[in-house]
Amino acid sequence: MGKVTGFMEYERLEEGYAPVAKRVKNYKEFVIGLNAEQAQQQGARCMDCGTPFCNNGCPVNNVIPDFNDLVYRGSAQDWELALQVLHSTNNFPEFTGRICPAPCEAACTLNINNDAVGIKSIEHAIIDRGWAEGWVRPQPPAQLSGKRVAVVGSGPAGLAAAQQLARAGHAVTVFEKNSRVGGLLRYGIPDFKLEKSHIDRRVAQMQAEGVVFRTGVLVGEWPADSKVTNHAQEQVSAQALLQEFDAVLLAGGAEQSRDLPIPGRDLEGVHFAMELLPQQNQANAGDKLKAPIRADGKRVVVIGGGDTGSDCVGTSNRHGAVSVTQFELMPRPPEQEDKPLTWPYWPLKLRTSSSHDEGCERTFGIATKAFLPGKGKDKNRVAALQTVRVQWSGGKMSEVEGSEELIPADLVFLAMGFVAPVGQVLQAFGVSQDPRGNARASTAEQGGYATDVPKVFAAGDMRRGQSLVVWAIREGRQAARAVDAFLMGHSQLPR
Ligand SMILES: Cc1cc2nc3c(=O)[nH]c(=O)nc-3n(C[C@H](O)[C@H](O)[C@H](O)COP(=O)(O)OP(=O)(O)OC[C@H]3O[C@@H](n4cnc5c(N)ncnc54)[C@H](O)[C@@H]3O)c2cc1C
Ligand code: SF4
Structure with a gap:
């Protein structure tokens, strides 16, 4: 010790x-x-x-x-x-x-x-x-298996799976619709939390281990009106993948943002967080963007008190917003957790991120009823939020009478989480979805990330729903072991 x-x-x-x-x-x-x-x-x-x-x-x-x-x-x-x-x-x-x-x-x-x-x-x-x-070096396999595996999605789940499978000797191709590898590591999490050179360094290591990356390639079909960042130049059908590869792992994340369908939702200036954050990361990478969302000189309201909201706070402050306010529907948590009650589990307590420390007013127990437009030339733009205070009792929420307020805002970001995978990729493969729309596949304990379609596996946010990078890595590693066992009859990969 x-x-x-x-x-x-x-x-x-x-x-x-x-x-x-x-x-x-x-x-x-x-x-x-x-x-x-x-x-x-x-x-x-x-x-x-x-x-x-x-x-x-x-x-x-x-x-x-x-x-x-x-x-x-x-x-x-x-x-x-x-x-x-x-x-x-x-x-x-x-x-x-x-x-x-x-x-x-x-x-x-x-x-x-x-x-x-x-x-x-x-x-x-x-x-x-x-x-x-220089201790982190490529670990190419000593022997090749002759088996081919397609991984759809290059977030942490897809990357962890691809690295494990390549080290087990399989020929792995990662398909990614975006122009760069990394999933939400690349296009969701801001550079100030994770610089993208860390991903590039790993990609180079994985290429040296034999992994092939095909970026700008969308697997399956995409709804024409999708709001998800999509740089795909090329489309590959599910059938083509199933014919060409011995196994397919779906690790496409849960990219469908939770919306707030209230009056005024269509006004200019009301955006999903995942419209702002990918744009900023692209701009940092040197991409030229047409009319990117900017918070300079604006009063910003972020709806949603979690990490994605906090990332919008940090990004808005870096743009030069005049004020940033973050709304959370739930009541303000206690400053200190109740350790005897919660240990060793994740406790409920007030969490103040580095982005909050950079300047942010946080309001708890507040709901937004409508986005209100401006006047004259601003009649199509958001100018204020109509809000009401809420209280919680027995798990039920109720409005506090007489607490309605108008909060001025020039820019609103919706950061209320993600509901499910987007696109038709699951339907294209014929994979069943659970009641939340995620890919229905077992866990390691239940038999191993297999979907109900032969030789198709699913892992990461696409299987478990919106989660964390560390959970995506776990699922990618465990799914790799399941795929390896499916291909070879046994696996020596760690779980
Ligand atoms: C703004 C934000 C901040 C976050 N901050 C944190 C944090 O600080 N710490 C933390 O632990 N977690 C954080 N998370 C959560 C974390 O990023 C995710 O849980 C994790 O990235 C999920 O990994 P994944 O590999 O399952 O999916 P993703 O990272 O979503 O990757 C999926 C990839 O699949 C690709 N794809 C999807 N469909 C197709 C298709 N049909 N064809 C080809 N490619 C496809 C997508 O383009 C994407 O690149 C954050 C999430 C967001 C949105
Ligand atoms: S990945 Fe690291 S920081 Fe996260 S839970 Fe495990 S040991 Fe802790």
Whole structure:
């Protein structure tokens, strides 16, 4: 274990942030990771619990006490071994080390009566050092299987599956409708949380391992009126994939945004978050955009109190919005969680993101009834929101009488989550959908990500619904094992 008395000697140390005034001037990452000495001290806080709850709290079951101990020991050899431990359960710790909400830390035993071990910051330090030292290298397979696998979608689920399958010796082709690889890592999550060079570096590694990426290729058909960013130049039918490949893994995400169909929804200036965020990431990548959405000098209201909403807040502030307000339907959560009640599970508590710290008024318990237009030349543009306060009792919501208000706004972003996969890809393959519209496929425990169509598998947000990067990585890894077992009759891939 780390240092026997480490948890009593050392306090938890948070990663640093560049000052707000500096970081809002650009879209670069601003988290200042732990240096080797700091990470070593933080690793020393781990108690190597007999039952490491963190390991179960982590959706990919990272072997956390082992890498904490190796970082505490501190030699270069130990760090390289820590990287191997990390990679044994997680293909892309540079993504999770940056943007995972860290359910592992909620589950850490120290979190019961102290501050949790800074697991995510240690993970971040290990993988960044790994890349800097040249320890992350391609691992091409020793032997090829002669089997061909198509992966539809290049988000974290598709990427994790493709890497695992290529390492097992299969010829893997990833089909992606967008012009660049990465799914929501590329076009949803802002650069200031995850710079895209991290994805490019992994793609190069995977290409060296034999994975072929075909971008700008839409699998199946697309509704003509789709609002989803779609750069596809080429279309490939489900039949063609089924003929050409021995197995197909559908990892197309859950891209259908939840709408707010109230009066005024069609006014100019009311957008889905996923209209704003991909545009900004494209602009950062040097793409020339026609009339991109801009918040400069505008009063912005973001509807939806989650991470996507917070990303709209950070992006609007970087544009130079005059004010940013975020609405949340639910009541304000408590500042502190009720630890005895919730540990080791993810607790309900007020979460303030780095984007909130950059300037944002947060309003809880508020519902929007209508978007109201301006006058004269602005008669087609949003000018205000008609709102009402809401209260919750016994899980039921009711309006507070007399609490109606008009909130001025020039730009509104809808960030209320995602309801289901879009497009006809599931129908094109004949895959059944569950009542929420997700691909119906079993989990590893239930038999292995197989859909009801022979040789077609599904994983990630497309199967489980809107979730997290770490869950997508888990599903991609487990689905790869299921596909490998289907193709070869057995699999040596880890779960
Ligand atoms: C704005 C935003 C911020 C987020 N922030 C975080 C965060 O901080 N931390 C976190 O853990 N999670 C975050 N998430 C959630 C996380 O990004 C997703 O859960 C995760 O990316 C899902 O991975 P996936 O591989 O299943 O799907 P996706 O990442 O959605 O990738 C699916 C890919 O499939 C492609 N595709 C779909 N249909 C087709 C088709 N027919 N043909 C070809 N290609 C197709 C899509 O273009 C896309 O590239 C965020 C989500 C959003 C929207
Ligand atoms: S992937 Fe997420 S949950 Fe797992 S160890 Fe890293 S930060 Fe914790």
